[in-house]
Amino acid sequence: MVSSRLTPYYFLAPAILATAAIVLYPVASTLWMSFHDFVLYRPFDVPFTGLRNYERLLADEAFWISLWNSFVWVGLAVGLQFALGMTAALILNESFAFRSLARALVVVPWALPSVIIGLMFTWVYDYNLGLLNDILLRFGFIKSPVAWLADPDIALYAVIVALVWQGFPFFAVIILAGLQAIPGDLHEAAEIDGATRLQRFRHVVWPGLKGVILTALLLRTIWVANSLDVILVMTGGGPGYATHTLPLYAFLRAYSGMEFGYGSALAVVLTLFLISVAAFYVRRTMREAFR
Amino acid sequence: MIDRRSRTQRFFEIELPAAILIVIALAPYAWMAITSIKPTADIARFPVVYWPDEPTLIHYADLLARTTFPKNLLDSFIVAVSACALGLGLSVPAAYAFSRFGFFGRRFLMTQFLTINMFPIVLMIIPLFVAMRSLGLLDTVPGVVLGHATFAIPFAIWMLTSYLNGIPKELDEAAMVDGASRVQTIVKILLPLAAPGIVSTGIYIFVASWNEYLFAMMLSGQNVRTVTVALQMFIGEYTIQWGLLTAGGTLVALPVTLLFLFVQRHLIGGLTAGAVKS
Numbered sequence: 001m002v003s004s005r006l007t008p009y010y011f012l013a014p015a016i017l018a019t020a021a022i023v024l025y026p027v028a029s030t031l032w033m034s035f036h037d038f039v040l041y042r043p044f045d046v047p048f049t050g051l052r053n054y055e056r057l058l059a060d061e062a063f064w065i066s067l068w069n070s071f072v073w074v075g076l077a078v079g080l081q082f083a084l085g086m087t088a089a090l091i092l093n094e095s096f097a098f099r100s101l102a103r104a105l106v107v108v109p110w111a112l113p114s115v116i117i118g119l120m121f122t123w124v125y126d127y128n129l130g131l132l133n134d135i136l137l138r139f140g141f142i143k144s145p146v147a148w149l150a151d152p153d154i155a156l157y158a159v160i161v162a163l164v165w166q167g168f169p170f171f172a173v174i175i176l177a178g179l180q181a182i183p184g185d186l187h188e189a190a191e192i193d194g195a196t197r198l199q200r201f202r203h204v205v206w207p208g209l210k211g212v213i214l215t216a217l218l219l220r221t222i223w224v225a226n227s228l229d230v231i232l233v234m235t236g237g238g239p240g241y242a243t244h245t246l247p248l249y250a251f252l253r254a255y256s257g258m259e260f261g262y263g264s265a266l267a268v269v270l271t272l273f274l275i276s277v278a279a280f281y282v283r284r285t286m287r288e289a290f291r
Numbered sequence: 292m293i294d295r296r297s298r299t300q301r302f303f304e305i306e307l308p309a310a311i312l313i314v315i316a317l318a319p320y321a322w323m324a325i326t327s328i329k330p331t332a333d334i335a336r337f338p339v340v341y342w343p344d345e346p347t348l349i350h351y352a353d354l355l356a357r358t359t360f361p362k363n364l365l366d367s368f369i370v371a372v373s374a375c376a377l378g379l380g381l382s383v384p385a386a387y388a389f390s391r392f393g394f395f396g397r398r399f400l401m402t403q404f405l406t407i408n409m410f411p412i413v414l415m416i417i418p419l420f421v422a423m424r425s426l427g428l429l430d431t432v433p434g435v436v437l438g439h440a441t442f443a444i445p446f447a448i449w450m451l452t453s454y455l456n457g458i459p460k461e462l463d464e465a466a467m468v469d470g471a472s473r474v475q476t477i478v479k480i481l482l483p484l485a486a487p488g489i490v491s492t493g494i495y496i497f498v499a500s501w502n503e504y505l506f507a508m509m510l511s512g513q514n515v516r517t518v519t520v521a522l523q524m525f526i527g528e529y530t531i532q533w534g535l536l537t538a539g540g541t542l543v544a545l546p547v548t549l550l551f552l553f554v555q556r557h558l559i560g561g562l563t564a565g566a567v568k569s
Binding site for chain 1: 301305306308312315316317319334337338339380381382384387388389391392394397398400401404405406409410411412415416417418419421422437438440441442445453473498501502503504505509519520523526533536537540543544547550551552
């Protein structure tokens with residue numbers, strides 16, 4: 001076989017170059033910008049300001065609100081996606097007449113663009129004409145319509161519901177794959193030994209699923225923490241700062257405010273929060289892939 | 292395993308929850324589709340009209356005749372197909388290298404591609420905007436395509452590598468012993484065998500590009516505007532015209548939903564990347 005030691009690098013070069021240009025260069029550039037006062041309308045006057053952007057951030061009330069909202073956002077969205085996904089997986093793992101249909105249809109929310117999800121839920125939440133207010137009024141759960149997206153105490157949770165809907169199929173599908181990988185004779189053995197269904201879940205199913213669930217949780221935490229398009233479409237971060245999360249705030253400061261330096265600093269802070277989760281995920285995945 | 296549950300018990304413990312699950316998964320989408328075929332008068336009525344007496348396609352006709360939507364659909368299609376082609380063109384060779392060679396830095400590079408996938412897009416979008424502007428790529432197809440293709444590369448490489456690893460190395464070795472060149476081996480032996488994996492990855496890139504919003508929004512303008520960006524603008528522009536908006540949403544969602552259903556099995560294998568042992 002005629003093959004130089006450089007051959008694999010030739011095959012890799014285009015992908016590496018593209019990634020370096022479109023991903024690595026911008027990341028490095030953002031890091032650089034975060035130490036400068038970069039404003040788009042004067043691109044040639046970019047004074048170095050050291051850590052001033054980061055100092056500003058500590059005194060910025062909107063930053064602290066966004067940070068807290070981000071924790072609520074990630075905690076609730078990932079937690080509920082997992083709970084609903086786990087329930088769905090356990091149901092879909094049973095045998096029933098329309099199982100393959102159910103398995104296919106449950107994936108639909110995952111396929112939809114975030115913009116459409118935002119649009120759909122905005123319509124369902126509509127104050128005057130929305131389906132949700134209609135149903136709740138009809139059954140007497142509420143006395144008057146609720147402004148789901150305009151009430152600062154409710155808006156964040158209303159958006160989280162949309163995100164839970166979008167993300168639960170991911171958990172359902174991955175946990176289902178994990179369930180199917182557990183050998184059936186383990187179940188039988190446990191049943192013969194007189195284990196109840198709850199005991200079987202705890203001692204047979206759970207140990208087999210732990211690894212899969214941890215990986216899925218890590219991956220999803222990163223995605224949810226980074227995602228901002230559903231919020232952007234549904235509320236644009238409002239009312240006030242009620243639905244601001246860290247990536248959204250970074251984006252708004254940079255895009256609407258044209259304050260690239262400050263927006264960059266916010267993006268860098270978000271990344272710092274995620275690095276440990278990402279590192280944990282990468283280490284696990286590499287260990288699995290190279291076993 | 293013998294199921295000792297009675298029929299009624301099975302109905303309440305399995306079939307009913309499964310049916311509820313399907314309703315949860317489809318309800319918002321179904322509601323959007325139903326709204327899109329309601330006459331405007333029905334949409335504006337409260338309490339809500341659940342099903343129109345006279346379903347209509349007027350909103351679809353309006354959308355295609357009166358707005359920029361047909362052009363946006365075309366833009367999205369061109370961008371997604373090009374991103375798919377470019378993305379595959381970059382990631383198939385890379386996956387080939389990862390799968391067929393042992394070389395210095397292999398593990399390191401695979402780790403890098405996995406790590407890159409974790410970067411927040413807000414972290415890249417500002418410098419990309421500045422760079423694209425100075426290169427004159429703002430509001431052009433190549434600009435958006437370049438971004439979408441590259442964002443998809445890391446995942447595509449991982450997915451393709453695991454697929455190629457499933458094809459025995461002995462096959463290409465045998466072909467090369469028989470005198471085939473490396474290029475011949477790849478084109479005649481490996482690519483046809485890897486076709487299902489490549490098609491799935493291609494569909495993944497297509498769907499990801501079709502659905503993407505943030506980057507397309509930053510880079511688009513009068514000339515190039517993908518459907519997600521256009522739809523979001525319609526929300527501001529046609530605030531109360533829910534017929535138009537829901538018709539647009541239904542149209543945009545349909546092709547990707549079908550493609551995704553078709554490809555999901557392979558996607559999941561790539562996503563978990565070894566997390567599920569089977």
